[in-house]
Amino acid sequence: MEISSSSGKNFSSKSSPWLDLESGTTSWEDFSPANQEAIVRHYSPKIRMIALRMKSKLPQSVELGELISAGSLGLVESLGKFRAELKIKFETYAENRIKGAMLDELRRMDWFSRGLRQKVKTIESSIREIEHLTGEKPTSAQIEESTGFSAKEVQQGLEALQNQLCINLDAFNDNIPSNRDSEFDDEPFKAAVFQETVDKVADLIDNLTPREKLVLSLYYGEELNMKETSEVMEITEGRVSQLHSQALKKLRQMFQDKYNSEP
Structure with a gap:
């Protein structure tokens, strides 16, 4: 089975870079630029989902794009710091980092008018x-x-x-x-x-x-x-x-x- 990324490149489900990251077979810095891009694209939908969930609890003045931008930084940070030996799924680990980055941005912008x-x-x-x-x-x-x-x-x-x-x-x-x-x-x-x-x-x-x-x-x-x-x-x-x-x-x-x- 092959999985197509949004860049149009195909990856075998048995050798998908995000699976290699999750298992600890390959660390983030050892992936090629193309595979790093594929990994980011694979997990990016999670950022929007978290941002939408958080946005529903906030005033209209808070822009969805600001949350997504902050969450993207959180995802990149989690990719560089993830350690498979912790025995947790990367998505679980990344979700915490993504939320944390969004919360930091909310504190910075002082979202209460x-x-x-x-x-x-x-x-x-x-x-x-x-x-x-x-x-x-x-x-x-x-x-x-x-x-x-x-x-x-x-x-x-x-x-x-x-x-x-x-x-x-x-x-x-x-x-x-x-x-x-x-x-x-x-x-x-x-x-x-x-x-x-x-x-x-x-x-x-x-x-x-x-x-x-x-x-x-x-x-x-x-x-x-x-x-x-x-x-x-x-x-x-x-x-x-x-x-x-x-x-x-x-x-x-x-x-x-x-x-x-x-x-």
């Missing part, structure tokens, strides 16, 4: 005030009344707040370690495995209380320290620490219950 950032801060403040007064999770209608925003603006703000938290969940690396054997104690492997965990954990965030989500958002999303977080939330550092630990404990338990494993 000034207007959206202000709305999110106003909504966060409103949530804290309503929760403090009622002791309950505020409804969208209560937030609208408190902020003066329209239903659409509140919805956009809440989605942006959630997306920001999900985008920054990679910061959980120090708090939700992988349970893989120590023989795989290698950064690229842990990063690839961790990215899969992040995607699963992100789906569980909505099950946390508003205060727990806010602590995670401020601590990981806004990168505030415990003292700064306590000042913003108008609670003690001890309470912030308690909410932080409580949220992580809940996420671990929900993860274990849903996926029958420890994150």
Whole structure:
């Protein structure tokens, strides 16, 4: 069987360069320029798929092309650093590098517009005030009344707040370690495995209380320290620490219950 690349060249399925890369038969730098091009073209569709998935969670101001461009750099980096002895698929390893490059680009461009950032801060403040007064999770209608925003603006703000938290969940690396054997104690492997965990954990965030989500958002999303977080939330550092630990404990338990494993 022969496989045709987009450049028109044919490769036998038994000797496809990407299979040689995956198996470790040939390292990236030892491939000919033609085979390197074939490998890049083979894996390139993955970049667009990841970019489209990420773009769906972001404002319209973020260009798909910018994500794809950043992801392409991530793919090239992964090709040069891939080690077959890690016993993981190249696609798994590359996906982590591609996502990481896109996240770095989002951080660089500061994808929150000034207007959206202000709305999110106003909504966060409103949530804290309503929760403090009622002791309950505020409804969208209560937030609208408190902020003066329209239903659409509140919805956009809440989605942006959630997306920001999900985008920054990679910061959980120090708090939700992988349970893989120590023989795989290698950064690229842990990063690839961790990215899969992040995607699963992100789906569980909505099950946390508003205060727990806010602590995670401020601590990981806004990168505030415990003292700064306590000042913003108008609670003690001890309470912030308690909410932080409580949220992580809940996420671990929900993860274990849903996926029958420890994150």
